[in-house]
Amino acid sequence: MRLTALVAALGAFLASSAEAAQTHIAVAANFTEPAKEIAALFNQKTGHEAVLSFGASGAFFTQITHGAPFEVFLSADSERPKAAVNGGFALADSLFTYAIGKLVLWSRVIDVTDGEAALKAGQFQKLSIANPVAAPYGTAAVEAMKALGLYDALQPKIVQGNSIAQAFQFVDTRNAEVGFVALSQLYGVTAGTRWEVPQTLYSPIRQDAVLLKTGADSEASKAFLEFLKGPEARAIIERFGYALN
Amino acid sequence: MTDGETIRAAFKGTLGKFSLDAGFTAPAKGVTALFGPSGCGKTTVLRCIAGLLRLPDGLCVVGGDVWQDRDGAFLPTHKRPLGYVFQEASLFAHLSVRRNLMFGAPHSEGDAGRGRIAFDEVVELLSLTALLDRAPGKLSGGERQRVAIGRALLSQPKLLLMDEPLSALDRATKGEILPFLERLRDRLSLPIVYITHAIAEVERLADQIVLMDKGRVIGAGPLDELQSDPALPLAIARDAAVTLDGVIEKHDSGYGLLTLSVGGGSLIVPAPKASTGEHRRVRVIAGDVSLAREPPGLSSILNVLPARIVSATPVEADEIIAVLALGADGSGARLLSRLTRKSWEQLRLAEGTSVYAQVKAVALAPGRGELG
Amino acid sequence: MLGLPSDIWVPIQLTIELAAITTLSLLVVATPLAWWLARSRAAWKEGVAAIVSLPIVLPPTVLGFYLLILLGPDGPGGAIASLWGARTLAFTFTGLVIGSIVSSMPFVVQPIRNAFAAIGDRPLEVAATLRASPRRAFWTVALPLASPGLLTGAVLGFAHTVGEFGVVLMIGGNIPGRTRVMSTAIFDFVETMRWRDANMLAGGMVVFAFAVILSMILLEKRFARARA
Numbered sequence: 100m101r102l103t104a105l106v107a108a109l110g111a112f113l114a115s116s117a118e119a120a121q122t123h124i125a126v127a128a129n130f131t132e133p134a135k136e137i138a139a140l141f142n143q144k145t146g147h148e149a150v151l152s153f154g155a156s157g158a159f160f161t162q163i164t165h166g167a168p169f170e171v172f173l174s175a176d177s178e179r180p181k182a183a184v185n186g187g188f189a190l191a192d193s194l195f196t197y198a199i200g201k202l203v204l205w206s207r208v209i210d211v212t213d214g215e216a217a218l219k220a221g222q223f224q225k226l227s228i229a230n231p232v233a234a235p236y237g238t239a240a241v242e243a244m245k246a247l248g249l250y251d252a253l254q255p256k257i258v259q260g261n262s263i264a265q266a267f268q269f270v271d272t273r274n275a276e277v278g279f280v281a282l283s284q285l286y287g288v289t290a291g292t293r294w295e296v297p298q299t300l301y302s303p304i305r306q307d308a309v310l311l312k313t314g315a316d317s318e319a320s321k322a323f324l325e326f327l328k329g330p331e332a333r334a335i336i337e338r339f340g341y342a343l344n
Numbered sequence: 345m346t347d348g349e350t351i352r353a354a355f356k357g358t359l360g361k362f363s364l365d366a367g368f369t370a371p372a373k374g375v376t377a378l379f380g381p382s383g384c385g386k387t388t389v390l391r392c393i394a395g396l397l398r399l400p401d402g403l404c405v406v407g408g409d410v411w412q413d414r415d416g417a418f419l420p421t422h423k424r425p426l427g428y429v430f431q432e433a434s435l436f437a438h439l440s441v442r443r444n445l446m447f448g449a450p451h452s453e454g455d456a457g458r459g460r461i462a463f464d465e466v467v468e469l470l471s472l473t474a475l476l477d478r479a480p481g482k483l484s485g486g487e488r489q490r491v492a493i494g495r496a497l498l499s500q501p502k503l504l505l506m507d508e509p510l511s512a513l514d515r516a517t518k519g520e521i522l523p524f525l526e527r528l529r530d531r532l533s534l535p536i537v538y539i540t541h542a543i544a545e546v547e548r549l550a551d552q553i554v555l556m557d558k559g560r561v562i563g564a565g566p567l568d569e570l571q572s573d574p575a576l577p578l579a580i581a582r583d584a585a586v587t588l589d590g591v592i593e594k595h596d597s598g599y600g601l602l603t604l605s606v607g608g609g610s611l612i613v614p615a616p617k618a619s620t621g622e623h624r625r626v627r628v629i630a631g632d633v634s635l636a637r638e639p640p641g642l643s644s645i646l647n648v649l650p651a652r653i654v655s656a657t658p659v660e661a662d663e664i665i666a667v668l669a670l671g672a673d674g675s676g677a678r679l680l681s682r683l684t685r686k687s688w689e690q691l692r693l694a695e696g697t698s699v700y701a702q703v704k705a706v707a708l709a710p711g712r713g714e715l716g
Numbered sequence: 717m718l719g720l721p722s723d724i725w726v727p728i729q730l731t732i733e734l735a736a737i738t739t740l741s742l743l744v745v746a747t748p749l750a751w752w753l754a755r756s757r758a759a760w761k762e763g764v765a766a767i768v769s770l771p772i773v774l775p776p777t778v779l780g781f782y783l784l785i786l787l788g789p790d791g792p793g794g795a796i797a798s799l800w801g802a803r804t805l806a807f808t809f810t811g812l813v814i815g816s817i818v819s820s821m822p823f824v825v826q827p828i829r830n831a832f833a834a835i836g837d838r839p840l841e842v843a844a845t846l847r848a849s850p851r852r853a854f855w856t857v858a859l860p861l862a863s864p865g866l867l868t869g870a871v872l873g874f875a876h877t878v879g880e881f882g883v884v885l886m887i888g889g890n891i892p893g894r895t896r897v898m899s900t901a902i903f904d905f906v907e908t909m910r911w912r913d914a915n916m917l918a919g920g921m922v923v924f925a926f927a928v929i930l931s932m933i934l935l936e937k938r939f940a941r942a943r944a
Contacts, residue, residue, distance in 0.1 A: 157907045161906065224802060224803055225803070225804070225807060225889075227889075230890060230904070230907070232904050232907045232908050233903075233904075233907040257891075258806075258807045258889030258890070258891060259889055259890040259891075260889070261885050261890070261900075261903065265885075265886070268781070268784065269784070269806070269889070272784045272785055272788045272790070273788055273789045273790065273803075273804075274784055274787070274788040274789065274803075274804045274806040274807065275807075275889075276803070394845060395844075396841050396844070396845075420844075421841075421844040421845060422843075422844045422845075422846075422847050422848055422849050422850070422853075423847075425847075426845060427845065428841075428842070428845035430838070430842070432838075434838050434839065434842050436839060436842070436857060436861075437861065438857075438860040438861055447843075447846050447848070447856075448845075448846025448847050448848070450847075495846065496845070496846075499845075499846050499847055
């Protein structure tokens, strides 16, 4: 009698664990904080666990095309998810824009509240950006500076971090007086001054998500992407300083 | 002796489980041997004299110069004018023999001519000419040791310390190097403190001996005195012997015999021709000396000397070591005789008795005789 | 140079300069440190040895982060840089040299320490009995006897700096002609899918490092044979 109860309980436990699965997500570095909150809420609501890895979208893309075991890809741009689809690594109909990044000029040393004036004045030795070759925020920064006609003047002062996180670090440690970072990185940061770069100066940084072939049969992966489109996730995303589609 | 003529050393301390409390005074010339069984502390004392080991409770005064005293004075090793020869030659592997030799030599011409040991002199003394441009790795053990000795000499030391320089060498090589050491002793007026656990080396080289055991000095003084002191282990050892300094009186070329005078008598030794007046060391083993109460009749033994019994010490179960003084009045050099208790009692021998010492075999110590 | 475009040739030149300067600086810094580690009887010396070895264990991101702080306006680097009107040593070749010195230090200290320890006490005691002061004994006895170890340390330090990626990435800022060394240049080529250039640079790096290491090893053997 006692034994059957035990077996039944065990069975129920195993069954419910089979329900609650894991999904492995590659997340663009700039989306780190919102991703953590969304994953926590996701786990609360569905019981599924989203295992997050943060890093440069370019690096993730290379890894994915060489067989890395990610099931979902949250990129910092729109090119890489598209390339993944074209390369047969991702499912075309799962692709959507989950956030639109906002570029911000930030400084802990000088006042950049009027960012354009500060850039024109050039009262700084180093300007930090993410490597344009590797990160879309870097590309956007270069676009913005060119649109302002300041790129040539500023170019000798540019230092590149290999990711937006590193670009942020350069400014945060005050090694660079100013830098172009993601608005989402400044969530909860009160230090320093900032200037939201007008959207007219750079092409929108569409951050696209896509389900990878490895996650095609993963309920948890599909559930995550659905959750990401949902109202609770969108509220979080907006709160962190992204625009929505 | 004044301070300028002695080497005074005294060290006290504990190293791990070993406790040292040893001191002695030696003359600042000739060879003083530090002798004793392995582990008795001889090397420790030598390293203290050199300053390689620093025991706070230590005293070292060499020829009047204070190298260490108990008030905290301590001259570091590289400031002490000494030479040190280790048991393994320890030549610098990255330098040629010539550069090894010159390593410690002073750069300036300073005391040139005033008792300074010259490069050519050392090379000749130790037969190093053929080795000068070789690499140390290509030398034999004996050759390396000769270079090490030369290197120590060329640093113009006032005191030469040698730590068992022959024990790492095989018997034949030992025999090759000993004459070099004797030449060193005879030609350079340099005091030498020489560690060994081989009594044969002591007998050939030493003038003074410091006996050590278990970290203590148990006897110090001229060699022949300590060899014939029944209170010390030397005299009662199985191979006990005395080494006497003899002066050549004459040579009998017909029979190839040398007559040497020692204190209180003469000894006849088979030996090649040598000049009158030269010194030779002579070794007499206790077991080769028998005693008679009357002058013995015709016998093949050449050496029969009147002597007087100084003391008698029982050893083993039934043997006696008797110390004799040569000469009818018993005032000459000391010899040892080993005899059975039975003979002792039968001949009714006692301290003070006049006897005739019959020495069956006498060997010349230097260059002759076996290194037992 | 060599018919190569400057975006390939300049990183190579920069890398070689960085490795050479780092290696020489390391020999100067690591040798006394290794000597102390080999000879000292201080109770805390193994603690120091552990600290020196940390860069082997720490991920470059951690190392790079601490270096950023050290080199930046809030650290000693900033103080030094202010001497010539700059705010930080990050993003400079000097900063890279410092970072490379820190990250390659354990590879240089270890073989030199071992070489010094292998000498033992005897040669130095002999030198002392031959009137050599401790300083003279170091230069004329210890150093020559330990020279194979110094050579090994130099080779390892050089090779490690050439291959160093993480730290350079963290503090370099990827400035062309200043801090864009081979490793970061390759990173860029991979990011922009310029596979041919990436391969050329990476392959060249491997060949060069191999040649350096091989010739040093052969030289070391020649040394050892001459001594035996």
